[in-house]
Amino acid sequence: MLPYIHSLISEVLRKRSIEIPDFTVEHPKNPDFGDISTNVAMKLAGILKKNPLKIAEEIREELLTLHEFLIQEIECVRPGFINFYISDHYYQSLVEKLIEEDKNFMKPEREGKKVQIEFVSANPTGPLTIGHGRQAVLGDTIARILEWYGNDVTREYYFNNAGRQMQRLGESVYARCKQLLGKDYPIPEGGYEGEYIRDIASDYLKEREGILPENPLDRDLIDFASDRIFKMIRETLDRLGVHHDIFTNEKDLYTSGKIDEVLALLREKGYLYDKEGAVWFRATCFGAEKDRVFVKSSGEPTYRLPDIAYHREKLLRGFDLIIDIFGADHHATYPDVKAGLEAMGYDTSNIVVLLHQFVTLTRNGEKVKMSTRKANFVTLDELMDLAGPDVVRYFYIMRTMDAHLNFDIELAQKESDENPVFYLQYAHARMNNILKHSVDKGIDSYLDGDIQLLNEPETLDVLKVVSEFGEVMELCRRTLEPMHLTSYLQKLATAFHKFYATHRVVTEDLLLSRARLKMVHAVKTLMAEGLGILGVSAPDHM
RNA sequence: GCCCCGAUAGCUCAACUGGAUAGAGCAACGGUCUUCUAAACCGUAGGUUACAGGUUCGAGUCCUGUUCGGGGUACCA
Numbered sequence: 009m010l011p012y013i014h015s016l017i018s019e020v021l022r023k024r025s026i027e028i029p030d031f032t033v034e035h036p037k038n039p040d041f042g043d044i045s046t047n048v049a050m051k052l053a054g055i056l057k058k059n060p061l062k063i064a065e066e067i068r069e070e071l072l073t074l075h076e077f078l079i080q081e082i083e084c085v086r087p088g089f090i091n092f093y094i095s096d097h098y099y100q101s102l103v104e105k106l107i108e109e110d111k112n113f114m115k116p117e118r119e120g121k122k123v124q125i126e127f128v129s130a131n132p133t134g135p136l137t138i139g140h141g142r143q144a145v146l147g148d149t150i151a152r153i154l155e156w157y158g159n160d161v162t163r164e165y166y167f168n169n170a171g172r173q174m175q176r177l178g179e180s181v182y183a184r185c186k187q188l189l190g191k192d193y194p195i196p197e198g199g200y201e202g203e204y205i206r207d208i209a210s211d212y213l214k215e216r217e218g219i220l221p222e223n224p225l226d227r228d229l230i231d232f233a234s235d236r237i238f239k240m241i242r243e244t245l246d247r248l249g250v251h252h253d254i255f256t257n258e259k260d261l262y263t264s265g266k267i268d269e270v271l272a273l274l275r276e277k278g279y280l281y282d283k284e285g286a287v288w289f290r291a292t293c294f295g296a297e298k299d300r301v302f303v304k305s306s307g308e309p310t311y312r313l314p315d316i317a318y319h320r321e322k323l324l325r326g327f328d329l330i331i332d333i334f335g336a337d338h339h340a341t342y343p344d345v346k347a348g349l350e351a352m353g354y355d356t357s358n359i360v361v362l363l364h365q366f367v368t369l370t371r372n373g374e375k376v377k378m379s380t381r382k383a384n385f386v387t388l389d390e391l392m393d394l395a396g397p398d399v400v401r402y403f404y405i406m407r408t409m410d411a412h413l414n415f416d417i418e419l420a421q422k423e424s425d426e427n428p429v430f431y432l433q434y435a436h437a438r439m440n441n442i443l444k445h446s447v448d449k450g451i452d453s454y455l456d457g458d459i460q461l462l463n464e465p466e467t468l469d470v471l472k473v474v475s476e477f478g479e480v481m482e483l484c485r486r487t488l489e490p491m492h493l494t495s496y497l498q499k500l501a502t503a504f505h506k507f508y509a510t511h512r513v514v515t516e517d518l519l520l521s522r523a524r525l526k527m528v529h530a531v532k533t534l535m536a537e538g539l540g541i542l543g544v545s546a547p548d549h550m
Numbered sequence: 551g552c553c554c555c556g557a558u559a560g561c562u563c564a565a566c567u568g569g570a571u572a573g574a575g576c577a578a579c580g581g582u583c584u585u586c587u588a589a590a591c592c593g594u595a596g597g598u599u600a601c602a603g604g605u606u607c608g609a610g611u612c613c614u615g616u617u618c619g620g621g622g623u624a625c626c627a
Binding site for chain 2: 030032034035036037038040041045047050053054060085086087088089131168171172173284285286287288297298300301302303304305306308310311335336337338339340341363365366368406407410411412414416427428430431433434435437438441442443444445446448449479480482483486487491492495498499502505506508509510512513514515528549550
């Protein structure tokens, strides 16, 4: 509806040969200002050097000649706003549209882009934490939104199974094995101290019949440990409803020679130089303050190099859009990756980096400091034990990724009432129950209900919220912020609960009952669709 | 020092590209179930949008500076 009004106004201006300014068409916060409002006259006031209210009146006159039946009334107000009142008929018609289009309600033409989205990407050194959870849900929900638009989305997990972290993991398991064998053997400095390490050590000894390799950095030991941890990670993600299509590991980039290719290309373009035994990249050519080391004097690459090689692979794989989701701590690294790619002559404009702020955990009103190494964290699994996957998913995307997320353990543990998720699910269950009740009452069909009977304010308010669905989805896609959908569904549920409280659906009045049942059916479809995009279940009973 | 995020009701947070009287939930207080689920609804109360300037018809939103909090700024990942 908003783009439609926008185009109507543009048409009027074009007809009058007035240059079209950058103006907004929106739903005003205050219902006294109509269903839709535009500031076009005020934008034109400066250009035309005329009174904005006068301009508004002129545009209104012109619009009235169009005899647009969807618009009931147009009014011009104080500084120069033009407010539109949309006819009830339009809102009522949405009920039929929703039933007819079902899951394609307000969905535009298939976009058909190839999208790759990388997220979570935690190295297999321990269970996923609450911090990883935010990224998992954020990435998956963004993927669902893009899929809704008919894009082909690849969910990808990139991990490092070759570096120093893996060595520390091996050493830690090794130490635990030694201890299990009755030896006094300390966990190395910077090693992993979690209980899961002990379990892995115990299983390792069992499966290898008590034989421990002599070298703590033994490949078999490390692989055993990382495989075990990866299995845990995948089970956790599975439980959360997050499924990656591809797992890419850093080790393969070395064995396949991709790292060397990048070095050769950069060398060829003249962006590398040797200094103090290390290989340096001229990051300053791309706006960085300092040049960066790509290969240490020890001969090992820094993390930037495989990151660049990996992203080069992504570009070569031919995606229309590449999305990376990182925690705020990565904010300094992605400019280097982009610089490296540009140095090789690649266009990085289709790479979008989304940074989310951290998750802080509070327990008894105090912040809990988390560290995987020290194992004083709450895992994502434990969180799901407390609150269930639906609540966890919802909580993670309730907020913009730009803001810190405060996860209150007490609140998560609390039974339902304070959980906004239940509010939505309850609305859905209620709608389902009404439909079920109508069957019990012997109303066998309502799809031929007369939508013109849906004319009370509370009923139309529900449909007004329904009318905004397309705009909200568009907003989610544009900003890649699923949060807008959560607040929309809250709004939808509120409108419905209010309708429910004022109007009884199934009554003696059969015609009215049918009309209302039809609306309930339609809104239930939309609520289920919205929850589905969020990856939250829509229960029929609660 | 420099870079990135944030600061809005007692608490957790909204406010779509600058729009009209800054909104929800929780907590507090008061109402509403013989009728489709009260996990709901209605009402009361709660604000100098961290601070100071600036830009304009109009600023929570944009610009500059300040304060506080988080994260970066490695031959760690």
